[in-house]
Amino acid sequence: MTNVIELQSVTRAFGGPRALDDVTLTVPAGSIVGLLGRNGAGKTTLMSLIAGQDRPSSGRVAVFGQNPFENESVLSRVRFVRDNQRYPDGYTLRHVLRIAPTYAPNWDADVAAELADAMRIPDKVPVKSFSRGQLSAVAILLSLAARAPVTLLDEPYLGLDVTARARFHDVLIRDYVAHPRTVVLSTHLIEESEALFDRVIIMDRGRVRADLPSEQVPTHAFVLSGPGEAVDRLATDRTVLSTHAVPGLKSVTVHGAPEVGLVADAASSGVQVSAASLQELVAAFGADSREPVTLANGPRS
Numbered sequence: 089m090t091n092v093i094e095l096q097s098v099t100r101a102f103g104g105p106r107a108l109d110d111v112t113l114t115v116p117a118g119s120i121v122g123l124l125g126r127n128g129a130g131k132t133t134l135m136s137l138i139a140g141q142d143r144p145s146s147g148r149v150a151v152f153g154q155n156p157f158e159n160e161s162v163l164s165r166v167r168f169v170r171d172n173q174r175y176p177d178g179y180t181l182r183h184v185l186r187i188a189p190t191y192a193p194n195w196d197a198d199v200a201a202e203l204a205d206a207m208r209i210p211d212k213v214p215v216k217s218f219s220r221g222q223l224s225a226v227a228i229l230l231s232l233a234a235r236a237p238v239t240l241l242d243e244p245y246l247g248l249d250v251t252a253r254a255r256f257h258d259v260l261i262r263d264y265v266a267h268p269r270t271v272v273l274s275t276h277l278i279e280e281s282e283a284l285f286d287r288v289i290i291m292d293r294g295r296v297r298a299d300l301p302s303e304q305v306p307t308h309a310f311v312l313s314g315p316g317e318a319v320d321r322l323a324t325d326r327t328v329l330s331t332h333a334v335p336g337l338k339s340v341t342v343h344g345a346p347e348v349g350l351v352a353d354a355a356s357s358g359v360q361v362s363a364a365s366l367q368e369l370v371a372a373f374g375a376d377s378r379e380p381v382t383l384a385n386g387p388r389s
């Protein structure tokens with residue numbers, strides 16, 4: 089499978105801690121990638137580099153095999169949707185829809201009309217006076233109807249109601265199946281969006297902490313929960329990504345898949361073992377320890 093996006097040892101520093109720190113990753117053509125991580129993890133910075141709106145401090149960014157910065161042949165195939173889009177005074181949705189195809193050679197007016205209707209976007213009121221959710225709806229409409237070979241959606245849901253979010257997902261999946269392209273979507277609404285993703289990239293503090301196909305998420309980490317001592321014993325010598333404790337109960341997220349012996353031992357020790365959900369995985373990688381902690385105290389049976 090061809091890689092549409094490639095980053096090699098990319099660092100981006102703005103003066104403080106690195107926004108991106110030695111990031112190497114690839115995004116295959118024809119995939120919907122969830123870009124996940126805590127506030128400040130580096131998601132927007134990463135998308136800005138891919139969209140050619142910024143340059144790395146060091147390292148190499150390639151989109152369609154070329155440096156995207158100020159590169160028209162790349163940028164004509166990339167659509168970056170973020171919440172800073174501005175519209176001229178007096179512009180209504182009709183004006184926006186009239187202008188949009190000029191910048192989008194693959195523009196699909198039917199998809200635009202369907203989304204405008206499904207997301208109840210007003211067509212006579214100036215866009216400048218739109219609510220936060222209505223502005224998000226316009227940005228989503230422009231991104232999907234443009235059908236760009238690379239579509240970057242940076243937290244597209246701000247203020248968007250639950251019905252509009254569901255319609256957006258329906259149209260995205262349907263149109264993506266009919267017209268495969270590469271979509272990178274960052275969001276904090278993980279449970280709601282995860283069915284869209286065929287790959288996930290989890291970032292924290294500017295680093296890629298996990299980059300895997302969605303089907304590997306259930307075997308990437310597991311959660312042990314139960315009495316603290318038993319949980320600690322079972323977690324000994326394993327890579328613990330995060331720990332939560334309340335009096336009498338401890339829960340740890342552990343890297344990898346649990347083997348049969350561990351599951352049996354846990355059952356006889358009153359400890360529950362479950363696959364970490366994508367949301368738990370993202371939360372675990374964003375937990376406060378800077379590096380995964382390996383518990384190494386006490387024997388492992």
Ligand SMILES: Nc1ncnc2c1ncn2[C@@H]1O[C@H](COP(=O)(O)OP(=O)(O)OP(=O)(O)O)[C@@H](O)[C@H]1O
Binds near residue numbers: 106
């Ligand atoms: N232009 C800039 N100048 C200085 N610091 C910046 C700049 N852009 C980003 N940063 C810093 O880089 C880090 C990563 O920011 P980024 O916006 O990429 O995070 P994010 O993962 O998109 O976060 P969120 O989920 O909150 O949108 C943050 O610490 C941010 O303050």
